[in-house]
Amino acid sequence: MTASPTDTDSTGAPSGGITVLLVEDDAPTRGRLRDALASEPGFTIREAGTVAEARAALDQTAPDVLLTDLQLPDGHGVDLIRETRARFPRAEVMVISILGDEESVIAAISVGATGYLLKDAFPTDIAATVRDLVAGHSPISASIARFIVRRAQREPDAAARPQLNTARLTPREIDILWGIAKGFSYADIAAHLGLSRQTVPGHIKSIYRKLEVNTRGEAVFEAVQQGLIKL
């Protein structure tokens, strides 16, 4: 299952719009995601099926968005995310998750991802999510919000994996996470907390950034502990 790095420019202008590096080893899925993005204007898509191909693609162009699966034939998406974050600090990283389960998403967040995308999401949702991310609106699911809040509110447990820097979260951010965990919309949360509706997504991105584990060693350790990286 390999795919050569190829460019697909929905607008025909490689330099314009949002450059997305799509790393996914399953060809039908990759094709589906690519089609979903390509069907919308303003996206330049580069594809990769392996970590090696993704690195080659990164050497060529700086992406605006890295959209990556975690389980790849020749490596782990977590490493790719970390490399991208180190080399292109302005790039947004989004993890492609099958189930949107907190374990894989949190592992990605801890190395710098600021969003996730479900593999079976509807094509319109896929493009919208990526566009929102670039605009600074990180998506977050109720179960991930729940996971983070729970971790932040329980007494520090050394055995808990993955580790998250929940200590830096403000009470307001935790309130926002609670609202999301309980299924309230951004508008509801904003009204309840006396915020402007537009600022809530920004808060979420800030939450993601705070959760990032900053040292490489730590993150690898976490990922290995979690069994996310199979050595």
Add this chain to the structure above:
Amino acid sequence: MSAGAQPAGAGATPLSARWSRRRFALLHLSLQAVVVGLCLLVTSFPLPAPDSRYAVREATVAGPDGPTPVRLPATFPGSTPRRINLALSFTAPDKLTEEWSVLTPRFTNAAQVLVNGVAVLDTRRKASNNRPDRNAADMAVIPTQLLRPGVNELSVRLYVWGPLSGFLDTLYVGPDSVLRDAWDWRILLFSTLPVVFSSWQVILALVLGIMWFKRRQETAYGVLAAAMALGALHTFLIPPEQPSWLAGIRAAAIGSAPLESGLVLLFCMLFLGRRLTPLFAALTLGPGVVIALAGLIGGPEMVRQAFIWPGLPAIALCLGGVAWLTHGAALSRRDLVSVLLASAATVLVTCLIRDVLTIAGALPHQRIFVTRMAYAAVMTVIGACLTWRFASALNEVDSFAGRLVTQVREAEDKLRASFAREEQRKHAAALASERARLTRDLHDGLGGQLVSIVALAERSGAHGAQIGEAARSALRDLRLVIDAMDDIDGDLMLALGAWRERTAARLRPHDIRLDWRPLSPAGLPVHQELRPWHVIQLLRLLDEAVTNTVKHANARCITVSFGSFTNDDGAARGRIIIADDGHGFSGRATPQGRGLDNMRRRAGRCGVSLSLDSGPDGVRITLDLPARFPETEIPA
């Protein structure tokens, strides 16, 4: 608690905290001076005596050199044993209105009184009177026939058998009623009181002895019990008169003072935690033992000799040792117990010095010995204090045991609680790890394949749409199952939150909006008993309601409302309402359709009551949550 190891233990009040060493020493010395002063004051208090009109003081003593005039009270030193004959006289009234008596307030060792040549009083008849250490008085009524109006002859035969010199106090002859008062007083002071003290000593000896017997490590208690027992024996034994095999033992018991003082010294050493060597103990008790042996072997006479030497020096040395020890302890420890002991030693030493001076004749005209009584009184007080202290220690042990029981119970409760918490935590951790494993497995296997199916189905155009929808629905169910397994701490809202997200994404392609409407600020009540299977049933029920709406209702919006309501019995109950704005069931599937049956069944299993309203403006399903979710499925 050993008295030896912790002499200033429970009952002690540390005074050291309040006073400096120097200041305390000064205070202590002042206190001892006061104690000495009080002792002297009490002992110099004049004893009750009858009217001096009836005193008979002038006597003549018959001797080899002829009669010698003597004024009573008088001491008669000289060899023992011997008999001293005194001739006195008194004047009786012409007409007797009442009985007359003769009172001999103090004599050593025994006296026989004759009135006009007829013996009316012989103190030897009452053996305990003749003990030199007792301040015995005796009195007898003079038969009326013997009394002559005017001058009467009074002679006294004083028997002296040592070890002390003979002594005779002023005699009183007068109306019985005048003399009896003084006599009663003396009996009370010098006969009854010692018996009372001795009885106390017997009791305390018993109590302390039992304490020692049950707690052998409390040697101090045992020693004190022995001293008290000896003291009691001493009081109650009658001095020997006729030589017999018992005479020696009785004499030894009466001469037990050196042994007693030795025991008191040992008690002080043990009590104050001093090191006691066997040699020192032997030396301390030696003189007392020698006297006892003298009694056994040599009889009463030898006891008398042995009592003077080495008995008296031994007593003096032992009491000196006690004084030294206790005052040293008081000055170094500065606690209440040591000060009390030291004061007791001061009392004893003062009394002893006074008695020695009396024997030496430095205090003429009186022979009242006070040491024995003071000793008995002090020992009684010390014994009582020790018993008090023992009881306090027991109380402390009791309260300590009580505290311990409480603490143990608290610790047990805490342990149980923490054990339960730990169990719960372990359970939650096990569930979480199982969920993580399952998620990973599903993610890697089934999930990936379902996603591929979705992708492939989308590619095969309209024909694949149904397949894609089926695969998506399978993925949704997968997420639901995984979600339901999460530990949500009984907060159904958390499960609903994730469901809302999935459902909103699912409804978007159908152009159906999902409204989320809390009906009460608190949302749904928390159900600690909520288990994953309850969550799965409820979420599937909601899924089915949504499916019905999507398939049949032609609705634009689904509204999920939820909140808590207080029902009739005052308990907060949760309610979830899912309503659409479609055209209801009119003209299509009956409400008894299969989907609806399924929903009812699911609700029933969890104890949820489901009610359904269908009208032209939509279908409204109301789920009333139970006060408590059932532990096992309720059969349909």
